Amino acid sequence: MIDVQHVTKRYGNMTALDDISFSINKGEIVAFLGPNGAGKTTTMRILTGFMPPTMGTVRIADFDCLETPWEVKKRIGYLPETPPLYLELTVKEYLTFVGRIKRLHPEQLPERMDMIIAQTGLADVRGRVIGHLSRGYRQRVGLAQALLHNPPVLILDEPTTGLDPNQIIEIRDLIKNLAGSHTIILSTHMLAEATAICQRVIIIHRGRIVAVDTPEQLGAKLRESETLSLTVKESDPQLLDALHHIPGVIRVSPGSTPQTYVLETQMGRDIREELTKLVVSRNVGLLELKTQPLTLEDVFKVLTKTDNPSGPP
Amino acid sequence: MTPVQTIVAKELRSFFVSPVVYVIAAIFLAIVGLLAYWAVANASNQALRLMQIQNTYAQLNLNDMLFRPLFRSMNLILMIILPLLTMRLFAEERKLRTFELLLTSPIGVNEIVSGKFMSVLMVYAGLLSLTGLIPITLSAYATFDWRPIYLGYMALFLQGSLMLAIGLFASALTENQIIAAFLSFGFILGLWMLGALGTVVGDTTIGQILSYVSFTEHYERMIRGLLNLKDIFYYLSGIAFMWFAAHQAVDAYRWK
Numbered sequence: 001m002i003d004v005q006h007v008t009k010r011y012g013n014m015t016a017l018d019d020i021s022f023s024i025n026k027g028e029i030v031a032f033l034g035p036n037g038a039g040k041t042t043t044m045r046i047l048t049g050f051m052p053p054t055m056g057t058v059r060i061a062d063f064d065c066l067e068t069p070w071e072v073k074k075r076i077g078y079l080p081e082t083p084p085l086y087l088e089l090t091v092k093e094y095l096t097f098v099g100r101i102k103r104l105h106p107e108q109l110p111e112r113m114d115m116i117i118a119q120t121g122l123a124d125v126r127g128r129v130i131g132h133l134s135r136g137y138r139q140r141v142g143l144a145q146a147l148l149h150n151p152p153v154l155i156l157d158e159p160t161t162g163l164d165p166n167q168i169i170e171i172r173d174l175i176k177n178l179a180g181s182h183t184i185i186l187s188t189h190m191l192a193e194a195t196a197i198c199q200r201v202i203i204i205h206r207g208r209i210v211a212v213d214t215p216e217q218l219g220a221k222l223r224e225s226e227t228l229s230l231t232v233k234e235s236d237p238q239l240l241d242a243l244h245h246i247p248g249v250i251r252v253s254p255g256s257t258p259q260t261y262v263l264e265t266q267m268g269r270d271i272r273e274e275l276t277k278l279v280v281s282r283n284v285g286l287l288e289l290k291t292q293p294l295t296l297e298d299v300f301k302v303l304t305k306t307d308n309p310s311g312p313p
Numbered sequence: 314m315t316p317v318q319t320i321v322a323k324e325l326r327s328f329f330v331s332p333v334v335y336v337i338a339a340i341f342l343a344i345v346g347l348l349a350y351w352a353v354a355n356a357s358n359q360a361l362r363l364m365q366i367q368n369t370y371a372q373l374n375l376n377d378m379l380f381r382p383l384f385r386s387m388n389l390i391l392m393i394i395l396p397l398l399t400m401r402l403f404a405e406e407r408k409l410r411t412f413e414l415l416l417t418s419p420i421g422v423n424e425i426v427s428g429k430f431m432s433v434l435m436v437y438a439g440l441l442s443l444t445g446l447i448p449i450t451l452s453a454y455a456t457f458d459w460r461p462i463y464l465g466y467m468a469l470f471l472q473g474s475l476m477l478a479i480g481l482f483a484s485a486l487t488e489n490q491i492i493a494a495f496l497s498f499g500f501i502l503g504l505w506m507l508g509a510l511g512t513v514v515g516d517t518t519i520g521q522i523l524s525y526v527s528f529t530e531h532y533e534r535m536i537r538g539l540l541n542l543k544d545i546f547y548y549l550s551g552i553a554f555m556w557f558a559a560h561q562a563v564d565a566y567r568w569k
Contacts, residue, residue: 084414
């Protein structure tokens with residue numbers, strides 16, 4: 001459905017995207033994962049035909065983005081980072097306008113609009129001026145705008161930013177329900193979000209694809225080195241040495257205070273039980289033991305260190 | 314609805330929910346009304362004086378005494394006011410990122426630019442037609458030749474359209490509305506000064522070119538009641554050129 005080959009984008013001297021290639025099948029949900037400035041938005045803008053790549057080709061539904069931009073645009077629903085809203089219009093007026101410029105058939109428009117308004121939970125605010133709506137509602141209007149003409153391909157740039165936890169779950173459920181009938185690409189800088197809704201994750205860092213994988217396999221790869229953080233009540237100089245001798249521990253480093261230790265352990269070896277026994281036996285007072293959540297930076301550290309740094313398998 | 318009509322309808326909606334248009338209309342009409350009042354007062358003074366000197370009933374040419382100076386000052390007011398009307402056209406879309414919506418929709422840049430231009434032309438035409446009350450009211454009290462007035466309004470419309478086209482282009486260059494307004498004001502002022510420069514240089518080739526490029530000469534001729542195809546061609550080609558420039562500026566935005 002989406003086929004990107006050797007796409008490079010330069011802004012002056014800065015290379016925003018460096019030789020990116022990937023393809024996405026019909027009905028898949030794929031996440032672009034990367035920190036801010038990694039090139040997610042640039043990739044999405046190129047996919048939508050908003051901006052042309054410096055080099056490379058992009059094909060969507062077998063139409064080239066540069067040669068037949070109109071065919072591509074008709075098939076894409078796009079939610080940019082900032083929802084493109086006319087603040088002075090009401091929700092209904094705005095969606096009517098969008099339906100018209102998306103070339104939705106005038107007879108279909110009222111029906112589609114009712115459907116989308118119900119789907120995105122906008123029924124209560126349909127007559128209100130967009131400028132008076134809260135951030136969460138605006139995001140939903142943005143999403144409604146992308147879905148309105150029922151495009152087979154949806155490109156959503158950080159669809160859940162600025163929403164409260166309940167709204168995030170709602171939007172994620174909505175996106176999940178669209179899978180199958182739609183091909184969806186969404187970008188996020190939250191690892192949890194990518195693994196929660198997507199079938200495949202494309203990790204992008206400094207304009208390059210670092211990894212393409214399913215969330216499960218990616219998780220396995222990342223678990224190669226798990227980190228634990230341990231806090232005790234009294235610092236014990238011999239504890240550090242003792243920790244080293246627990247089987248499965250790769251490295252122990254001191255934490256932010258003398259009483260904390262950061263342990264790097266082998267993948268798949270849960271040493272928490274042995275660790276607790278050890279600490280209790282030494283009687284230093286176990287205060288806290290927790291697995292450290294992986295941050296995006298850790299992911300990149302791991303992925304750039306291990307195999308396959310250059311692109312998709 | 315065609316895409317152009319859709320854009321026009323949306324733009325008109327946006328114009329009339331924002332206070333800017335009402336403020337601009339109020340200021341414009343107040344100033345023009347005041348100028349017209351002064352012109353009428355001045356003309357009647359002159360008529361009185363003539364009657365005292367000649368001791369007969371004096372027939373003044375209102376076209377010369379009243380309408381031509383009025384048209385001339387309206388031109389000046391438009392130079393200041395029309396950039397305020399066009400400044401939001403593209404600058405706001407860029408600022409609010411709605412430009413991304415337009416440019417990723419199956420709708421051409423030419424349709425976007427035309428729609429925006431037509432919407433602002435309609436607002437201006439409405440504004441201008443309201444000033445038509447001045448000659449209509451006067452016709453109840455005096456007799457004058459209507460033909461130079463029709464032509465004067467045609468000149469005003471063409472002149473305003475050119476300024477609006479310049480503003481359309483300026484708005485596509487920046488995402489700051491204030492800068493857009495100043496840019497178009499600067500362009501218009503520059504064009505105006507070229508005319509002055511042309512008069513200074515005199516009747517040489519360069520002088521003639523300068524005078525031709527500026528709108529002053531063309532506008533003056535039309536409000537004097539002279540219909541010349543050359544002048545109409547000047548305005549139409551100027552508008553087309555600025556439309557094209559705006560089109561290019563919008564297109565270039567995507568390549569950045």
